[in-house]
Amino acid sequence: MLPTIDHVIPVSRGGEDSETNWVCTSQLRNGSKSNWLLEELGWSLNDPGKLNDWDGMINWYISYLDDNPQYLSNKYIYAWYRVAILETTT
Structure with missing residues (x-):
């Protein structure tokens, strides 16, 4: 359940190491995603919620x-x- 930052497009796949390519996720999902693209896993991004x-x-x-x-x-x-x-x- 630990939060972390992940790259939507992995740096190893040409993604930038910048805020435009970062998302908040869990360590579990980050490890599972590894160097895959979301589409390759059949995953999609959730809409951002309201922090409050x-x-x-x-x-x-x-x-x-x-x-x-x-x-x-x-x-x-x-x-x-x-x-x-x-x-x-x-």
């Missing part, structure tokens, strides 16, 4: 861990969960 409408999936994170508390035994996950709870209730 994006909650970073924090509500999903809290809900998921509430439903799957076994993951809270991981100290890293638990620390982020605690911060998420504090930030969404204050």
Whole structure:
């Protein structure tokens, strides 16, 4: 779920390393896309959303861990969960 920047047209395929060729994606999709073109994978870009409408999936994170508390035994996950709870209730 970690965000990253990817090149729409990979630099290795002639794409520019500039903002006009950058998109925000996940590490998982970036790794899967590799040096492929979107069309070659049957993928397309989503329309950009409104940044103010994006909650970073924090509500999903809290809900998921509430439903799957076994993951809270991981100290890293638990620390982020605690911060998420504090930030969404204050």
